[in-house]
Amino acid sequence: MDVGRPNQKKRAIIIVLDSLGIGSSKDAVNYGDEGSDTLGHIAELCNAGKANSRCRLQSGPLHIPNLARLGLADAAKESRGKPLPYSGKPSVIDGVFGFAQEISSGKDTPSGHWEICGLPVLFDWGLFPNTPNCFPKSLLEEIISKGNISGSLANCHASGTKVLEDFGEELMKTGRPIFYTSADSVFQIAAHEKTFGLEKLYDLCEIVRKIIDPLNIGRVIARPFLGDSASDFSRTSNRRDLTTPPHGPTLLDHVSEAGLPVISIGKISDIFAGKGISKSVKAPNNDGIINQILDQMKVVNEGLIFANLVDFDSKFGHRRDVSGYANAIEEFDKRLPEILKLTGDNDLLLITADHGCDPTWKGTDHTREHVPALFYSKKVSSKNLGFLTTFADMGATISNHLKTPALKKGVVCNLW
Template sequence: MKRVFVLVLDSLGIGYSKDSVKFGDYGSNTLGHIIECCYKNFANSYGRNGVLKIPNLVKLGIINALKKSSKNKIFGFNKESKIIGSYAYSKEISTSKDTSSGHWEMMGSPVLFKWTYFKSLKNSFPLDLLNKIQKKFLINGFLGNCHASGTDIINIYGKEHIKYNYPIIYTSSDSVFQIACHEKSFGLERLYDLCLLVRKILNKSKYKVTRVIARPFLNDQKNQFYRTRNRKDFSISPNEETVLEKLVKEKKGEVISIGKISDIFNNKGITKQVNVYELEKIFEALYKELKNYSEYRKKNIIVFANFVDFDSYWGHRRDVSGYAKELELFDIKIPKFLSLMKKNDLLIITSDHGCDPTWKGTDHTREHVPILIYKKNLIPKYLGYRKTFSDISQTISNYLGLSKMKFGKKIIF
């Protein structure tokens, strides 16, 4: 029995990639700039003071990977630290810098086509598309229909939405159709039904949109509205077979998704979902799976977890201190995780894109990502510059004895 644990620190980029200039992200560096802000006390408003405290990630090689990737000085981490894991950094070959592209590529299905983007800042969604949705769902109108921050737009239109029950619709620089509705006045299940309908309409149309996202919220006053944890993503399926599907098909293995992973892959290749999202709850789910060594008997297993708050709560909101605190909390949880690992367990820590909280705007940033690999009795070493995130899937496929993936090269750790 072999198990692979893939932990995605959503948006933890480690320095701009060569093609970052095409995305307006030349100079971005999510982890590097967080370290710099902490070192220079730029983040003091949240009680931060001094060097970012991530000793366990340092031991796993995160700073070594950052040094290989980054062109910037790394404040407070100039001394060489003894490491226990192997490390690499990787560029992305997908055409975009969104969540789906990053996750799909690391599992062996890079996005080599163009997503549909709604580029108009106002009246973002085409009238013909909205007319189809209104006719099918029997609603009289929409609010918003623009590029917007999710927290801002519910404050702008929240009271009007409650009064008329018109869904609030908006997009971003990503290929997304987002719908915000009040959980009580509109109804959570009704919101999910609306998103599913939009997904079906998009699938049958010329619009190749990666995700329709349900964004439920609560409260009844401006500046008091808040988004709940009942977000749900309605994605299209990966265009190539992923290593998740391959494990289930070839070995009848188990793929356990924790967090929003099942949504990202439209449940393809997922055998068990654990729908938790806060960092501490995700780790509790991971600890539980680590302890369930005998439950699956001789089956090979992939446990795939996404830590979404790095991106949604701190990166997009450009909150350096919040991001730093979340990294330190993640770091505190690592020793228990490592102590529970068995002889044949493989740990891979990585990311899907950047979201530099010091960068202009609120969007993702095109960056390299770290690949940290740990196993009992591993001899630590540098694993090189990886030319695609798909090297992760090729490595997993080789480790679990599956057939070769179409993309990527195995990492010899």
């Protein structure tokens, strides 16, 4: 393949709808997730009139005319083996669509994103057991000593909102941060921005990151919150992820090494530990991230713009909020035409996800699912790609569009 720079500037935009899975994958049984279906179950409950709450701006069937126009409903039908109930059926499909299977060993955020970018995680991350006092005593003692704190609270598997209800007030009284984890390879630290201090929280996370590196833990996550009591505690937008660096080159490295800009929006830079990133832009929520996508598309005319819309996962998937998740999908759908309008003749847009997080499923963790692979370009017409055997096929296709060196994993999708 010719990897020389093209005469015309090429640009790619990747938008990850964090956790928007479209049906359980073939190996979901190994994860206890057989039958999970994030988009499908949300759509079914909307269709049954069971997702009509005040947090959803409309009622009835899930209304996704613009995503359906790019082939989301068709990809979901292929993945789940039955039609997706929704409203806003388009007269034509303008996108190239398919559904992709993850080959990485985990169903976590870094694994999904890295695999999209050609670097599947074929090893097992370190995990903490789902037992009371799940962190080793020696580990806690080292963190307490080096972090200069008096102790820690929780020290267990927990949901991010429940752990604040249970331990937030005690943190404010004692000054002890909340340590917790999940089924993912994470060490999460929650602390009050005012009574504990935001910078102190960040510093503690840096210390913990160094301590747990030998344990092969994927992320240390700072979870700051505000509020005066358990009834009004809420997490702020000042989250910070300290991710272990990717274990090899990714699409981002290839693009940046070719002299092209790589613009990270949202938590992308954190997920890749800053590797291959030219510029990182933050935003507090989905709406702000979409605004940043539009702003960057107006000024960056080549290279890669890479965004993650985190609210789907953090605010609605993990919290098992069907109505809120449905509303977030519909709100993104409303704004999708703004993105399509700025998509030029030499652009390739990819809309996908990194894993599932079915809000109807047991527990509060991610679910092992297929993800949509929706490509849009003014130069391609409707096509069904069918089943992609790895997320890396999407990254390979983006790499081919940008004329950067081929990734080690992934097959280029024939969009024409």
